[in-house]
Amino acid sequence: MLERLFAELGPWNWIVLGLLLMILEVTAPGIFFLWFGIAALIVGGFVILLGEAFPFGWQVQVILFLVLSLIAVFIGRKLVGATDAESDEPLLNRRGEQLIGQIVTLEEATVNGRGRARVGDSLWRVTGPDLAAGTPVKIVGIDQGTLRVEAL
Incomplete structure (x- = not known):
């Protein structure tokens, strides 16, 4: 059935597919279907330009597509995709990194380098020197959700 469809439509199947994908891009934006549409249009263009000189069957056309x-x-992602635009709030979704430099109080003593500190209304795991509960500490870093602290 697939062979019959490709044989009946000829190169126009690629043109129709490319246009449908581009229309789908307009209705579901995200700059994703556009690249597939362009590829289908290019394959359709090759098949139309070469006509009978195109020596391969529909299987090679699909592979080419x-x-x-x-x-x-890949080219589209380079042109449009991942832009490294500077943000006015680079730490917006990095709560732990926002805490670096703050002074907090240990809620639980650090024993063997591990303890807990209260930051706002939540408790955070901390690593650092062994200190008693109630000791003020400075947050100097974060490692996989655990704050690194040092004594003041």
Whole structure:
């Protein structure tokens, strides 16, 4: 059935697929379907330009589409994707890093380098020198959700 569909539509199946993917991009934005649409249009263009000179069957056209899709996605991500724009609040979703430099009080004594400190209304695990409960400490870093502290 798939072979019959490809044979009947010829190169226009790629053009139609490319346009449908681009329309889908407009209705579901995210700059994802665009690259697949471009790849389908390129394959359709190759098949139309080469016509009967295109020596391969629909299987090679599909492989060409997949390869061009990957290339288009990689190029698209470089052009549009991951921008490293500076933020006015670079630590917005990094609560632990926001705490660095603050002075807090140990809620539980640090024994063998481990204890707990109250930061606002929550308790955080801390690592640092052995100190008694109630000792003020300065947060100097964070390591996998555990605050590193040192005595004042």
